[in-house]
Structure formats: C-alpha cells, structure tokens
Amino acid sequence: MESSFKEPIFITRPLLPTLENVTSKMSEVWESKWLTNNGIQHQRLENELKTYLNVKHLSLFTNGTLALLLGLKALDLKGDVITTPFTFPATVQALDWNNLTPVFCDINPKTLTIDATKIESLITDKTSAILGVHVFGNPCDVEKIQSIADKYQLKVIYDGAHTFGTKINNKPISSFGDMTMFSFHATKLFNTVEGGALAFKDKELAEKLNLLKNFGLSGPEEVVMSGLNAKMNEVQAAVGLEVLKIVDAERQKRHIIKKTYEQNLAHLPGIRVLTTLENENSSYQYFVIEIDEKKYGKSRDWIHEELKKYNVFTRKYFYPLCSDFHWYQHLDSVQPGNLIEAQKSVKQVLSMPYYGELDTESVVKICRILDELQVFNLDVIQKNDKVLF
Ligand SMILES: *Cc1c(COP(=O)(O)O)cnc(C)c1O
Numbered sequence: 001m002e003s004s005f006k007e008p009i010f011i012t013r014p015l016l017p018t019l020e021n022v023t024s025k026m027s028e029v030w031e032s033k034w035l036t037n038n039g040i041q042h043q044r045l046e047n048e049l050k051t052y053l054n055v056k057h058l059s060l061f062t063n064g065t066l067a068l069l070l071g072l073k074a075l076d077l078k079g080d081v082i083t084t085p086f087t088f089p090a091t092v093q094a095l096d097w098n099n100l101t102p103v104f105c106d107i108n109p110k111t112l113t114i115d116a117t118k119i120e121s122l123i124t125d126k127t128s129a130i131l132g133v134h135v136f137g138n139p140c141d142v143e144k145i146q147s148i149a150d151k152y153q154l155k156v157i158y159d160g161a162h163t164f165g166t167k168i169n170n171k172p173i174s175s176f177g178d179m180t181m182f183s184f185h186a187t188k189l190f191n192t193v194e195g196g197a198l199a200f201k202d203k204e205l206a207e208k209l210n211l212l213k214n215f216g217l218s219g220p221e222e223v224v225m226s227g228l229n230a231k232m233n234e235v236q237a238a239v240g241l242e243v244l245k246i247v248d249a250e251r252q253k254r255h256i257i258k259k260t261y262e263q264n265l266a267h268l269p270g271i272r273v274l275t276t277l278e279n280e281n282s283s284y285q286y287f288v289i290e291i292d293e294k295k296y297g298k299s300r301d302w303i304h305e306e307l308k309k310y311n312v313f314t315r316k317y318f319y320p321l322c323s324d325f326h327w328y329q330h331l332d333s334v335q336p337g338n339l340i341e342a343q344k345s346v347k348q349v350l351s352m353p354y355y356g357e358l359d360t361e362s363v364v365k366i367c368r369i370l371d372e373l374q375v376f377n378l379d380v381i382q383k384n385d386k387v388l389f
Pocket of ligand 1: 063064065066087088090091133159161162182183184185194195196
C-alpha cells in the first residue's frame, strides 16, 4: 500500500520569483512614488508582454474577468452570444454584466472546447458574437469558428485564461478572433498576483479600453463614457515583470511532469490523459485526466475523495456546468438533450496536481496510488465473482 504524503499536495502552487528580486522591484516602485495609472512598471510589462505573446495591441487590467467584461463592452455587442457551458463562471458572468444572453453550445468531448460543428444551428438574428474558451490550454477549432463568424458577420472573442504563450502552427493564440483575454491570477501559469490582459486586432479599441478601465475619464475634467475602475497597479506589474523572467523555466518543468504522468498512467484502463494536438505549443496550464467509470471501476467523484486520504488534492474543473446556474434555467439552450457531451464530460474530468516544483517522485507516487486504487477495485470484482459462482 502506498502511504499518504506527509505534506498536502495541492493542485497548483503560484509561480514565485525570489523575494529579493521582488523587493528590489518594490524599491523602484517606492522611489517613483507612482503606484497606479499607467506607471513605469505598467508600461514595461505591457511592452514585454507584447513581445513575449507576439501581439500588436495589448491592454492590462486588474484581473481577467474585468478584461473580458470591458472587452465585450468595447465591442458594443447586443443580444445573444454563443458560448460554452464548460468553463469557469467568469466567462458567462462577463456576458451577464453586459446584458448579453448566453446561448450554450455543446462541447467536443476530445478537446472539451465548444463544438464548432454545432454553432451554426444556434445562430439567429439576435446573435452578435461567439465567445470560445481555450479549455485547459486546448485551443478551440479557431479556423472553423472564424469561417462561421465571417459568414454571419459575428465577432469572435476568446477566453484564453489558460493559454499564456500558446501557439498554433507557430501563430500566437491571440491572432485568432477579434479579441483574446488572458488571466494573470495567482493560479495561472503566468501571474501578477491578480491581473489580466486583452489582446485585440482593431487598434481603434485601444483608446476605448483605456477609457473604460479608468471611469471614462478623457482628462481631469472630462468624462466621455460610463466606465469602471479596472487598471493594473504598479505592484502587480512589478511582480509580473519578475515572474515573466522565470515563466519559460516553469514551462519546461511542467513539460517533464506531463511526460512523467503520461508514462505512468498509460497502462491504466479507464484513464485518458487530455492531450494537446500535434501542431500546438501548449501553455501547460493544467494536467487533466478523464475517468471512464465503467473501465476504471470507480467514478471521478470517488477518486477525487479517495485521493484526499493520501493528502492529494485535485479539482473537478469545471464543475458545475455554467448552464446549470439557476439564473439560466429559463433558456432554451440549457434544456435536456442540448448539452449531452458537456454533461458527460463534467462528471469525468479531474485536474491533477501540476506545478514546476512538484518532483518526479511525487508524480510517480500519485500514479501508483491511482493504479493501486484500481487494482483494489478489481480484487473486489473478482471476489464478488467468486461469491457469485
Ligand atoms: C481564471 C479564469 C478566469 C478569470 O480570470 P481572473 O483573472 O481570475 O479574473 C476566466 N476564465 C477562465 C477559463 C479562467 O480559468
């Protein structure tokens, strides 16, 4: 029997620069006496991220949710937006705050992203946009989505909270669609403690976004639109500049951890590792498995609970489905039969511990526990068989 871990193993740990490096950045901020409103650190981070992410137009925000919320606002959308139920609540809440109605589309069970082949049948004269989510770093079917959007003249927005630095055929993820949101929350691959950004195509939007995130103030005495306060401050930006220096090393470590998981889980029936496609540079945001209860012998929920006894803490991202929120129950798109794949996947996926500092030995041990839990279960089946005969 595998023993339990002495210290708890969490799903993730924030990527932290050394305290010395952060302190030295903080002295710069303190000396400048410029704490927010497009300060020096903010300008530097914006420029460095433009280069790192290979985007022309980028705007920083307090967090990813406000970036998405104001991005949708800047596009001046109306009516319905086709989106996925399999996402973090922030995606659809950004629609709510813009008085936009989500129309939930089923997902592709392989990538867990919106099923592009099912979008067209949901389009009506009220539809103004498609909001896709690159789930766990797996990009949506960006080509197909764009061709539908072109045909019906819809805007395309992506929640790319999980796709920091992802590329498809060497093209940056944000080159697809009109707008891509990134989240820099502490749990994301790249973090600014809390933070976020929008990458966008239309350079005219830059000024509008600047106004929207700063109370609509065009000058000290002029307010030209109703905005919000969603500015990234200098402390966040300064931390981000230090985290950016170590993000590539983190990505490499996560690549090795992913390989270790894959090698040690390959022989286990009923466990599928969510793979990224061949032509992608993954963001290594999450390591996710899917448990087929019939083949493994036990459910995802059972494994999630059982692992806690070993001091291993996993997460059922994204449970519950957004289409199950009580305030959407009147919508046609949430009625039974429309979201079959999403309802199936949401019961099977489990995000495993995944961060650069997680050592190989621990990963192997977690896989052995999963192995052992299954062997134990087969024993039970065999014993039952004996009882039966
Ligand atoms: C983290 C996350 C968000 C929210 O980003 P914040 O920066 O925490 O506001 C939105 N969508 C998805 C898919 C996320 O994982």
